[in-house]
Amino acid sequence: MTEAQFFDALRQGLWVAVITATPILAVALVTGLVVGLFQALTSIQEMTLTFVPKLGAIVVVFWLSMSFMSRTLVAFFQNHLIPLIIGG
Template identity: 75%
Template sequence: MHNELIFFDTMRQGLWVAVIVSVPILAVALIAGLTVGLFQALTSVQEMTLTFVPKLIAIVAVFWMSMGFMTQTLVSFFQDRLIPLIIGG
């Protein structure tokens, strides 16, 4: 019973870390997609590269700016939660 609680708590924390790490990229992708979609609807320009390229550039820029935060969050999760579980059990 105790091992199951530790497992599920670790899984819950891991999923929360995954959400926290992915939010900046997903938010920028959503905003860029809505902006480009609104621009296409207002101007009646329907080109496939117009939706792909700005979203890709925005995602890469945010990923580059938030790499430190993502790395720090993942490393702290591993050091604080997973490594003690591996060493202790």
């Protein structure tokens, strides 16, 4: 494996990581903003109020996007990494 192939595989792996993490991070951001806005409007400063809804939203989105994440990772391994490993 050449240095260019290594860096190309690394770049593609980082892009796959970004693509698979985006739904969860986006939902965590939106949920945090909504809960923060709700807390600011109502003057409720409870720590569990920020944690529990965000955790629930993350779990739901993870469950819904699990097949997309699995397909993306399997495709990356089958199309890019395994051919590099076997020297194809």
